[in-house]
Amino acid sequence: xxENNTWYCYLLVxxxxxxxxxxxxxxxxxxxxxxxxxxxxxAKRTRSNRxxxxxxxxxxxxxxxxxxxxxxxxxxxxxxxxxxxFVELSEDRGLIVKILN
Numbered sequence: 418x419x420e421n422n423t424w425y426c427y428l429l430v431x432x433x434x435x436x437x438x439x440x441x442x443x444x445x446x447x448x449x450x451x452x453x454x455x456x457x458x459x460a461k462r463t464r465s466n467r468x469x470x471x472x473x474x475x476x477x478x479x480x481x482x483x484x485x486x487x488x489x490x491x492x493x494x495x496x497x498x499x500x501x502x503f504v505e506l507s508e509d510r511g512l513i514v515k516i517l518n
Contacts, residue, residue: 424443425443428473432469441486500516
């Protein structure tokens with residue numbers, strides 16, 4: 418999940434499966450560790466509801482399209498709505514979503 422400057426959008430789910438977080442990065446594994454407090458630099462929004470786990474991610478490619486996709490994905494609320502929106506918006510752009518258990 419880390420090929421040079423390839424950008425990804427990702428969907429995290431927090432402890433208890435009630436909270437979600439969507440972000441964009443070039444290194445999904447490092448970013449997950451930051452959100453979980455293992456490395457410094459995680460978002461303030463993810464300090465609670467730890468541990469976070471990666472639910473889905475999609476390889477976008479360039480930075481600007483990744484940030485635009487992230488912005489659109491954040492419009493949904495709730496785990497089911499966000500996951501559906503994540504998949505829908507990615508597929509509309511011809512991207513392949515990887516959903517993890």
